[in-house]
Amino acid sequence: MNLFVFGLGFTARRFADTERARFAQVRATVTEPDKAERIAAETGFAMRAFGPDADDSRIAADLADTDALLVSAPPTEDGDGVLKTYAGVIAASRIGWIGYLSTIGVYGDQGGAWIDETTPATPRSARSRVRLEAEEAWLALGARTGKAVQVFRLSGIYGPGRNPIVKLREGRSQRIIKAGQVFNRIHVDDIAATLKASLDRPRPGAVYNVTDDEPAPPQTVTEHAAALAGLPLPPAVDFETADLSPMARSFYGENKRVRNRLIREELGVRLAYPTYREGLAALVGAD
Template identity: 50%
Template sequence: MGGKGRLFCFGCGYSARVLASRLKAQGFEVAGTCRTAEGAARLRAEGIEPFIFGNDHPLADPAAALSGTTHLLISTPPTEAGDPVLAAHREAVKAAAPEIRWAGYLSTTGVYGDRQGEWVSEETPLDPNVARSDRRASAEREWQELAGESGLPLHIFRLAGIYGPGRNQLKGVMDGTAKRIVKEGQIFSRIHVEDIANVLEASMAKPNPGAIYNVCDDEPAPAPEVVAYAAELLGRPPPPEIPFEEADLSPMARSFYMASRRVSNARMHEELGVELSYPTYREGLKALLATL
């Protein structure tokens, strides 16, 4: 057992691996799931014990995989059939719950639906308006039910649009994929991947089972504004504005524009004392210049 505990990540992807790296440096053991042998090799190279898990591939020995876990992070997306972890390993998670000191479920601010640019908080009733967000809201309820049955110290984190190294508007401007799509009144919230880890670490240090936190930066902003700023940092002309009605978007990309809201992060600041490393997209993009 590591000096601080053991983190197990169901879904050891972009956000989870940032947290995993930080906790390993503090003396935690870290284990996590991936879908392929190639993914397992990558996790192993990062010092993370890998386990193969997917919608059609349950853990070979879930009790052994979860043994010794003190901190549990769930970032696997739900499917039409529900949450894949609970579908395959509900009883194993319940059995492990008494030893778990903190559990976090990564959800999305999409569960609030379209608020026509108005502010939402954790107290706002959920109103997901696309199937993907509706599945997240259902998964939240499933995990809350399990926590009620087992005593799992569950925290829910509703993440805004994630950006960071390798996933940002600077890269999009450079490779020509960034578009300035204009839809009147459209507002997005976003969060740097390092600040997700900041929030999760703060919650682990100050557990409050049952709590729900919006995880976003301090300044919701229209997407075209962010693209234009990225182009300015690069010394390039911004991509031309494209009216939403004329934009050639995939169904998933189009669904993001069907909801507009400003997401409040007041609880994150007040209860967890989080000071964001990147309080707006401007600080985040400036810092990411060095990673290009």
């Protein structure tokens, strides 16, 4: 079985690394040719450049020789670049499993309520509306071609090198207080385990929430991380006066508690890190 990945970022690379024994060949893209060469040397993957300013001529042949396709490259305001360029090639290929990595942001603000995959997507931001349109386009491709397209809506991703402990150590952490605000999270290894389970048990048209069991206030997670690592706690900052980028501030405009029942009951996923406590405990000495 051969794997092709559009957008070999933090999550997709973790999946490809952990499952490399499953695949005879792993091919993947990043947006810059120099980065492609560096990652190829690090991983042994066949790397290609694909993005607004690059389109490796080998990709069409790669897709014709692919069995499983993971799409992690985000859409833009102009739509999904992968579909715009390669929908026909993918439709004509032998690819049988397609995983599209999306975000729980497509649910918009739910006022802190519990939601699941039956909850209508009501994206608030332009970024999330474009993402929902991309989801729908990939599912439509699956319906037209009979290929098993699955959408994975991810919550806040963390893992080795990318977590609250690292932010504390690097002095980049803020303890932002906003009454009633909670976020779900998901360890990157639990995402990889979910993708593996889907490959073993594909369901065309499936949409899965990939998230942990316990949504929690962001300041609570920061406090726990600081206690685990023996690091000083940053001062509390009121959300209204916090120094946040527009994108970061937009995340606080959406409040929801996301259930993960479907990945457990349908795919048999048992989260290695069901809450931030187990995830941070495993990471405290790893970074």
